[in-house]
Amino acid sequence: MKNREANPPAQSIDRKILELFLEREGIVSGEELSTILKVSRTAVWKHIKALRLQGYNIEARHSSGYRLVSTPDILTSAALTAGLDAKVLGRKVICLPSTGSTNSEAYRLAEDGAEEGTVIVADSQLQGKGRLGRIWHSPPGVNLYTSLILKPPILPVDAFQLTFLSAVAVARAIEASIATPPFIKWPNDILLNGKKVAGLLNEMSAETERVNFVILGIGVNLNMLPDQFPEDLRYPATSLAIESGRKINRLQFVRQLLESLDSLYTDYLNNGYGPIRDEWVARCGMIGCRVAVSGTSEQIEGVATGIDDSGALLVRKESGVMARVLAGDVKVL
């Protein structure tokens, strides 16, 4: 099932053609393509035919050259990286039709020395991973399942900050896509109208004083329909399509998400955790709400007041005592 994408040279010509369409607002002449790409006009024509086979609707006009009429909603490396405004994340994108879990795939690649910013996107996952060993339901063709490799120069104790970073990035991308801001649910869910629309699963390989790499795992329900959800969900779930009433273009969404992640990551490395923490708190739907925490040794109920410097959720109990919640399931009452 390790159906990696084909050889880079053809890929990179495809990507350059798509980039040129982007730059020239959809119309490029065959001569221009031939000159810029340094290949014959016959070769250009072959690449156009290959792009058509991938679902790109490209018209050939004798007068003005090629016109890109529409782009298919399939996730390919060329389509995801063409003209992407990102410095680190998305340097290299690997698209798989199917994999066990994008996190496991990314982890394995990172161990084999894959560079920072490598992104794995899969159309479906056979064993999608949720937090604490749970399953992330991952049918093909409708959603986004992605994992990104980071190698931040931080201490392992600070790695939780990257979970907050990816929550903010996903929230930004969802807001940009459907113009409705989602809520972040501590520690790693994103909700729309109180239902789960995205989940995060970050994994880390570290020494005592050094992070070897962090995998940011992100699953977003984009076009899943009500009858596609399993019946026994722990928490009510939804998708962007259900909440917005329209189909979401996956390609656009992923590009938006990669740009959000990249910009936040650059900010994080330059300016630290503070700005992310502030935006996270502003986007967190729980702060000020009464919550109940389960799955810990003590049942905790109280008002969520914020997060502390180690990522713990602060809950003021009725007794006035402040509880630091470092793990567990939190429910807004």
Place this chain on the structure above:
Amino acid sequence: MKNREANPPAQSIDRKILELFLEREGIVSGEELSTILKVSRTAVWKHIKALRLQGYNIEARHSSGYRLVSTPDILTSAALTAGLDAKVLGRKVICLPSTGSTNSEAYRLAEDGAEEGTVIVADSQLQGKGRLGRIWHSPPGVNLYTSLILKPPILPVDAFQLTFLSAVAVARAIEASIATPPFIKWPNDILLNGKKVAGLLNEMSAETERVNFVILGIGVNLNMLPDQFPEDLRYPATSLAIESGRKINRLQFVRQLLESLDSLYTDYLNNGYGPIRDEWVARCGMIGCRVAVSGTSEQIEGVATGIDDSGALLVRKESGVMARVLAGDVKVL
């Protein structure tokens, strides 16, 4: 080079024979062995011959049966686990003649689901790992290179505690072996007379709220001689043999270390980090000393006063300001 040990049944009969020698103070009759092991006396004889080939000096006496005269100093699973007083660590011991790095090997096994307490021991390492990507010099036949798989129910932020745990265990085993207590050097070296005799490299795989597994990597210079050390060491090094003036039995040392680790780990799970921290501080050679810290953004000089709850070394600078050192190289002045 993945020269794993042979099939478990033969292994386990070897181990039981060694255990019986241990229980009966070195003398067991062939009849007893045959009855207890439920194999023919011819089969017993075959196993005795196999043990002799491994270097065990076993006499066969017509009157009293078999007598174990001496044990070879080779690290085999049977010899390491026979009668070992350990609950978790050493449940399963895999001895390799050579491997790239015992940590990498253990990490890979843990990812494949190896159980907690699995121990990898290698006679030599081709790419022994030190902290921060450095090399751990690992010639064959003389030292100990081992990695242990733990799956503690702790949060990733507390995983540093296991580095302190393994430092204390190694210090105890060295003290038991040569009757001289070594000093612990923050964060993960063990010194004898100011020279490095052992090093620790712990690695972790974790989610935001859960430790998947921790690898405790331990290298101890046991019988290395002065001319076996590389010339360009960062820090003066020594071995137990050099410091004590006698050859160290590797087998005995590893057994002692596994028992120390196992007992400390059980205590840790039951009673938490407090007792380990206290013993660590008592065994740390730096507390109260003037130290200089390099490899960090700021050069820090001052008096080491202890460690805090996140494992940081506390250094009181001349200005009176307390610095928390979370990474870097520390030198006693």
